[in-house]
Amino acid sequence: MPGRPDPDRGAVRLDPRLLIGMVVVAASVLGVWGLVSGLDASTEVYAVRETVTPGTKLSADDLEVRSVRLGAPTDARRYLAVDALPDDGVVVLRTIGAGELVPSAAVGERADSETASVVVVTRGRLPEGVAAGTRVDVWTSAALERGEFDTPSVLVAGAEVAGFVESDGMLAEHGVQVELLVPRDRIAAMLRALAANDAIDLVAARAGEAD
Structure with missing residues (x-):
């Protein structure tokens, strides 16, 4: 009398450790891709062409655009972004050296009265x-x-x-x-x-x- 067929015969069994390894590899690839994409993102900010001192009025014509990689979003807010310059310009509150990025804290809408x-x-x-x-x-x-x-x-x-x-x-x-x-x-x-x-x-x- 023929024996009953074994239901497990011919079935492919996956080692749970293999599945875990595949998940870890996939997560690592996605993490590296996200990191590289973040580092590759650049922000356009302003820099001064020459040294400017407190009280100097700056407009877009007085500045040059720099495309820089600043990392975290909080770093980007530290500098004057191209889309953040008011139409009537800004006033320098403290000295900015030639070629430096313009710190947001170094400019304002009115001159320092001190x-x-x-x-x-x-x-x-x-x-x-x-x-x-x-x-x-x-x-x-x-x-x-x-x-x-x-x-x-x-x-x-x-x-x-x-x-x-x-x-x-x-x-x-x-x-x-x-x-x-x-x-x-x-x-x-x-x-x-x-x-x-x-x-x-x-x-x-x-x-x-x-x-």
């Missing part, structure tokens, strides 16, 4: 390395009789150089006209020194000196 611009003429040449964005101490010497001057002292500490004023296309031979950003509570003292024809010298401020 400083004001004053143009001074130095007694001599500027120290090496002083440029727009540099912090300097303003030293003054009160004018006395017969062309003599009193002992110099610091009138404003940590003023920021906004730029240089050219005269007849050339900087002065023995003195330089410098536009400074000075705290408003020191403006009166600066104007008194200028009106009295006091001698003015600029010295590079120490690193970390307070604004």
